[in-house]
Amino acid sequence: MKLLRYSCWLSLYIFSTGVLHSQTSVEGKANELRTALKPYFVSVSRDDSFIKKNIAKINLGRKLFYDKKLSLGKGVSCNSCHDLQKYGTNGDYYLQQKAKGQFYRDVPTVYNSVSFELFNVDGSLSNFKNKIREAFLRTHEMEVQNEALVIQELKKTPEYLKMFREAFFKKSTSITFDVVIDALEAFLSQLKTPAPIDAFMEGNNTVLSNAQIQGGELFVSKACYSCHTGSSFGGQMINKLGVEVPWPNQKDMGYYHIKRKSSNKMFFRVAPLRNVAKTAPYFHDALAMRLDKAIKLMGIHERGIQLKVVEVAKIKEFLKSFTGEIPQDYIKEN
Ligand code: HEC
Numbered sequence: 001m002k003l004l005r006y007s008c009w010l011s012l013y014i015f016s017t018g019v020l021h022s023q024t025s026v027e028g029k030a031n032e033l034r035t036a037l038k039p040y041f042v043s044v045s046r047d048d049s050f051i052k053k054n055i056a057k058i059n060l061g062r063k064l065f066y067d068k069k070l071s072l073g074k075g076v077s078c079n080s081c082h083d084l085q086k087y088g089t090n091g092d093y094y095l096q097q098k099a100k101g102q103f104y105r106d107v108p109t110v111y112n113s114v115s116f117e118l119f120n121v122d123g124s125l126s127n128f129k130n131k132i133r134e135a136f137l138r139t140h141e142m143e144v145q146n147e148a149l150v151i152q153e154l155k156k157t158p159e160y161l162k163m164f165r166e167a168f169f170k171k172s173t174s175i176t177f178d179v180v181i182d183a184l185e186a187f188l189s190q191l192k193t194p195a196p197i198d199a200f201m202e203g204n205n206t207v208l209s210n211a212q213i214q215g216g217e218l219f220v221s222k223a224c225y226s227c228h229t230g231s232s233f234g235g236q237m238i239n240k241l242g243v244e245v246p247w248p249n250q251k252d253m254g255y256y257h258i259k260r261k262s263s264n265k266m267f268f269r270v271a272p273l274r275n276v277a278k279t280a281p282y283f284h285d286a287l288a289m290r291l292d293k294a295i296k297l298m299g300i301h302e303r304g305i306q307l308k309v310v311e312v313a314k315i316k317e318f319l320k321s322f323t324g325e326i327p328q329d330y331i332k333e334n
């Protein structure tokens with residue numbers, strides 16, 4: 001991880017000193033931006049052959065995702081918080097709960113989450129399956145606490161028995177928690193939202209506007225890209241929130257709750273930024289309701305700089321190129 005950081009700074013240095021001035025055309029600037037982003041960029045795409053091969057499993061996973069009966073109070077499903085029509089999160093629900101005084105971290109999206117290295121806003125887990133398991137069991141998600149209760153509920157529904165048989169029974173003889181997790185994993189793994197930035201990185205210069213390309217240059221030269229890297233511009237590592245100026249709200253100390261070492265205080269996962277223009281509010285504590293404010297705060301707290309209004313606006317335009325389309329057919333409730 002350290003190595004990654006160093007080489008990233010090196011490429012930033014090269015980017016911000018030399019090459020930029022040598023080519024001035026829009027085309028040239030687009031190519032320079034692509035070169036600067038390339039070392040850490042990973043595109044996302046849906047795997048149609050995987051979907052075709054695993055369709056029974058995926059259909060089952062989708063049904064489980066929308067099923068409220070699988071939560072403790074039978075009042076919420078995965079989709080209540082990770083609303084697939086709202087880019088896999090649910091700001092309204094989160095704000096309602098927060099207003100009631102409940103300790104709820106802002107809900108991160110499930111879109112593209114299969115490719116994150118770390119899960120949860122504090123990066124407490126590094127295994128996707130374990131995260132799905134935890135989603136059933138823990139407070140603030142499905143809250144069932146006991147795996148057996150999920151299985152008991154599923155066995156009451158003949159349609160589930162049929163679907164599990166189609167998806168798994170060739171290998172397994174009964175409904176187990178493991179196969180429930182498998183089915184959800186298969187469904188979640190193809191919740192991907194390819195975006196203009198992917199087309200741009202494949203060589204198409206016309207998908208980004210001029211302002212977006214300038215915003216991209218700022219994203220690199222202001223070193224946002226030193227933390228926000230990888231397939232989702234984040235989700236890869238934890239870092240201190242408030243490296244330069246302490247974060248105003250120190251109620252939730254992030255990774256410190258997992259490992260109580262004082263050097264872990266205020267460490268949070270670098271938030272993934274795909275679809276970020278659609279997933280307000282921002283930060284684990286929803287300190288920013290708007291994307292402009294989130295960008296401004298990042299300048300102050302992570303970089304120790306006051307970004308100009310016009311710089312914030314351009315970075316925001318660039319971040320909009322991370323917005324993909326919701327795969328309506330794929331997420332349709334069956
Ligand atoms: C009541 C709201 C709620 C429900 C219901 C819920 N989640 Fe979550 N989910 C959250 C919150 C809040 C987090 C972040 C927790 C944290 O950071 O400590 C989260 C995190 C996640 C993550 C990690 C995403 C990331 O970016 O790291 C995944 C994946 C996930 N949930 C899947 C599910 C699945 C699958 C279900 C249903 C079985 C589910 N969730 C049900 C609120 C919910």
Ligand code: HEC
Nearest residue numbers: 223224227239268269270271282283284294295298299302
């Ligand atoms: C030192 C590492 C670091 C740098 C540099 C950095 N960020 Fe962040 N960023 C983070 C962390 C950590 C979070 C998650 C904080 C949280 O969950 O409360 C985050 C969150 C965000 C969010 C909120 C996403 C969401 O869904 O809540 C945005 C937007 C963002 N960063 C943009 C930027 C921009 C733009 C820059 C450059 C000006 C930047 N960041 C620089 C570490 C960094």
